[in-house]
Amino acid sequence: MPLILGVDLSAYWATTLLKVLVVLGLIPAGAIILGYVFLLKMMSHMQSRLGPMEAGPHGSLQLVADGLKFIQKEDIFPERSDRFVFAAAPIVVLLSTFLLYIVIPAGPRLIVEDLDTGIFFALAVSSLSVLGILMAGWASANKYSLIGALRAAGQLIAYELPLILAVVGVVIQAGTMSLQGIVMAQAEGEIFGVGIIGNPFIFTQLIGFMLFLVAAQAELTQAPFDMPVAESELVAGFMTEYTGFRFLFFFMGEFGTAFAFSAIGATLFLGGWYVPGVEGTLADVLGPLVLGAKIMAVAFFIFWFRFSYPRLREDQLQAFAWKLLIPLALVNIAVTGVLKVAF
Amino acid sequence: MSAFLRGYLSVLVFGFAAVAMVGAMLGAGRLLRPSRPQPQKYIAYESGVDPVGTGWSQSQVRYYIFALLFVMFDVEAVFIFPWAIRLEALGIFGLVEMLIFIVILALGLVYAWRKGVLRWV
Secondary structure, three states, X not given: OOEEOOEEHHHHHHHHHHHHHHHHHHHHHHHHHHHHHHHHHHHHHHOOOOOOOOOOHHHOOHHHHHHHHHHOOOOOOOOOOOHHHHHHHHHHHHHHHHHHHHHOOOOOOOOOOOOOOHHHHHHHHHOHHHHHHHHHHHHOOOHHHHHHHHHHHHHHHHHHHHXXXXXXXXXXXXXXXXXXXXXXXXXXXXXXXEOOOOOOOOOOOHHHXXXXXXXXXXXXXXXXXXXXXXXXXXXXXXXXXXXXXXXXHHHHHHHHHHHHHHHHHHHHHOOOOOXXXXXXXXXXXXXXXHHHHHHHHHHHHHHHHHHHOOOOOHHHHHHHHHHHHHHHHHHHHHHHHHHHHHO | OOHHHHHXXXXXXXXXXXXXHHHHHHHHHHHHOOOOOOHHHHOOOOOOOOOOXXXXXXXXXOOHXXXXXXXXXXXXXXXXXXXXXXXXXXXXXXXXXXXXXXXXXXXXXXXXXXXXXXXXX
């Protein structure tokens, strides 16, 4: 086996290839699960209708059929568009989604790379997608697209900070930014001396969890923060000029990121993959199932908000973030810091 | 190669894999999708009406002042993270230090608020 600089590279490349393939499968699978369960079925039932019922049992193959339809659509570059940037934009969005999955742990050994900067890295790459959205809006040479992209940038400005500051509370409590370390900190924690279920940070960081949910909602451009793609005003916002596969990439990026953000929320606040009393290989088997259940729980909240609240105005968006969420997040950090040092 | 660098090598590999996957899917799609060029298809979509002017029209970015504030607070967040990790070791001294830092920044936000910066223009 070739040894380069003391590391057995062949084993590294074999495991990395496997990890790439798993994540490649996981993103469309996550997007389809969230899209089917929440976007198609939950929304329909909340609005007293059935939703798609024809493709597959209970309409479960509808999104697969939609995907096949997109593949057969003509690839159109609008005239006067900036062709290179137009083609690169969906790639940047999908790249951001793809990199998010690197740091999410699904079991003691089921993680792509347990980076020391874990959550910081996740927050950094998640804001890359806004760059892709700006590129898409600018390159389309379409007024709807440009306005949608500018709104997306405004959203980033307002909600990036509450998201980052909400996470700081968890980092203070765990004393590490590695997501695996945060899971272990919750597993080893105790609630008033009782350590049976560990100490999921949702109990001590309830405000942080709520800030995280609201900010994630805005990062994912889900209603009530869906101004960048507001159908009734901007057709499809920054996606207006995209067809076929490139449009599908934006869809996959949106729901793949929603899946990843739900996983990060579940890991930071709900204890992640940890099952009390289970260790070793069994934890690697049960971990993904437990994490999956928690992902669905967090995603349920995100989509529940989406279908319940009307769209905000752009000035309300900025005021809500700057006058309520950011001061609240700063207070949360200060209180968490004081309590951490006091106890 | 240290384990630290190898972690980021995986990030690089994943980045290339994402671009390669998108490229492969678009390439495969080329075999399946039709191509029947007609000039009307390439006109910018403005709800069915012929587009007026160019797509890159001037628009007022009303939140630019929020953007300036954002840069300031984003840099602050970079300073808070290392402190948050080491708080246990830093103890009371580190806590008071950071509380002063946060209060100064909060004062900045209050100042901007009072000056009417957080108002939609």
